[in-house]
Amino acid sequence: AQRVTQPEKLLSVFKGAPVELKCNYSYSGSPELFWYVQYSRQRLQLLLRHISRESIKGFTADLNKGETSFHLKKPFAQEEDSAMYYCALSIQGAQKLVFGQGTRLTINP
Amino acid sequence: NAGVTQTPKFRVLKTGQSMTLLCAQDMNHEYMYWYRQDPGMGLRLIHYSVGEGTTAKGEVPDGYNVSRLKKQNFLLGLESAAPSQTSVYFCASSRLAGGTYEQYFGPGTRLTVT
Numbered sequence: 001a002q003r004v005t006q007p008e009k010l011l012s013v014f015k016g017a018p019v020e021l022k023c024n025y026s027y028s029g030s031p032e033l034f035w036y037v038q039y040s041r042q043r044l045q046l047l048l049r050h051i052s053r054e055s056i057k058g059f060t061a062d063l064n065k066g067e068t069s070f071h072l073k074k075p076f077a078q079e080e081d082s083a084m085y086y087c088a089l090s091i092q093g094a095q096k097l098v099f100g101q102g103t104r105l106t107i108n109p
Numbered sequence: 110n111a112g113v114t115q116t117p118k119f120r121v122l123k124t125g126q127s128m129t130l131l132c133a134q135d136m137n138h139e140y141m142y143w144y145r146q147d148p149g150m151g152l153r154l155i156h157y158s159v160g161e162g163t164t165a166k167g168e169v170p171d172g173y174n175v176s177r178l179k180k181q182n183f184l185l186g187l188e189s190a191a192p193s194q195t196s197v198y199f200c201a202s203s204r205l206a207g208g209t210y211e212q213y214f215g216p217g218t219r220l221t222v223t
Contacts, residue, residue, distance in 0.1 A: 009149065032209055043113075044152075044199065044214040051209050086151060095140045095159065095203060095210050096167070099152040 002027045004089050006100035013077050014108045021072040021103050023061075023087030032090040033063055033070040034097070039083045047072075047085070057081070077107045110135050113215035115200050121221045122190040130185040130218050132200030140203040141183040142167075142212065143175060145196040152199065158183055190222045 003026040013019050025031055035047040048056045050063040050070060061072045070087060087100040116131040132141065139160050144152040144167075154167030156175040164175045172194060174186045183202075187194060200215040 004151075006151075036212075043216050044201075046211050049209060049211075090210065096142075096154060096157060097152075097212060098154075098168075099144075101149055101151040 002089055002091060002098045004087050004098050004100035006085075006087055006103050008103045009101065010104050010106070012106045012108060015079055016076050019074050019077045019081070019105065019107075021085050021087075021105065023070045023072065023100060025068050025070065025087075025089050027068075027089060027091065029091065031063070031065075033061070034088040034090065035059070035061055035070075035072050036086045036088055036099075037083050038086070044086070079107045079109060081105060082107045112136065113200055113202055113213050115198075115215040115218050117218060118216070119219050121223065122187075123223055124191060126190050127186070127188050128190065128220075129187075130198055130200075130220075132183045132185070132202075132215060133181055134183075134202040134213070135181060136202060136204065136213065137180070138202035138204045138213070139180075140210065141177065142201045142203070143173070143183065143185045144199045144201065145169065145194075146199060146217070147196050155185065155198075190220075192222045194220065195222045196220060 005024045033050045037047045038044045059074045088097040113134045142157040143155040158164045158177040161180040198218045201212040203210045203212040
């Protein structure tokens with residue numbers, strides 16, 4: 001069965017420090033991975049997807065098929081990065097997403 | 110464009126009551142979804158639709174029914190509400206972009222069942 005695991009429910013770092021949100025997945029086929037973010041009082045929105053190999057708001061994520069991971073990283077955290085982050089897996093050929101449990105990131109001043 | 114809208118924003122029900130949540134999108138998306146969000150469990154797919162007139166079960170469909178009579182609307186029904194259905198419900202729609210499907214979410218409906 002397809003599964004996405006985000007081992008940290010809460011993550012707190014200081015402004016300017018590096019941040020890494022972990023995501024591991026379980027899927028035997030070719031996965032498509034996403035990170036979605038929900039800022040306070042805003043709706044859930046796409047942050048980035050592995051297929052685009054892009055950097056959004058300073059965040060990057062690399063798909064590691066050997067370790068079945070898609071960790072989200074940013075070298076210097078900013079206070080506006082405080083939010084709820086969800087890792088999601090799309091099964092190839094299907095239009096459904098499987099979400100992880102989410103990690104609440106807090107950036108301390 | 111309003112994007113994805115949900116009605117109502119909040120609702121309190123008593124056990125056994127019924128209600129319908131409405132999701133509307135003005136982006137001409139083919140696919141629509143209903144999720145529930147519970148603390149520590151992330152978002153779980155309830156039902157989804159790949160086009161007008163079609164629906165399919167997701168991960169947690171029990172106790173819910175859906176209908177997609179019009180392309181822009183996706184309704185989620187609770188026939189007999191239970192306290193376990195207390196949750197925040199999100200609707201989403203999606204389109205193909207850059208070779209993959211990006212989902213657009215509504216603002217959510219907070220439902221409490223007493």
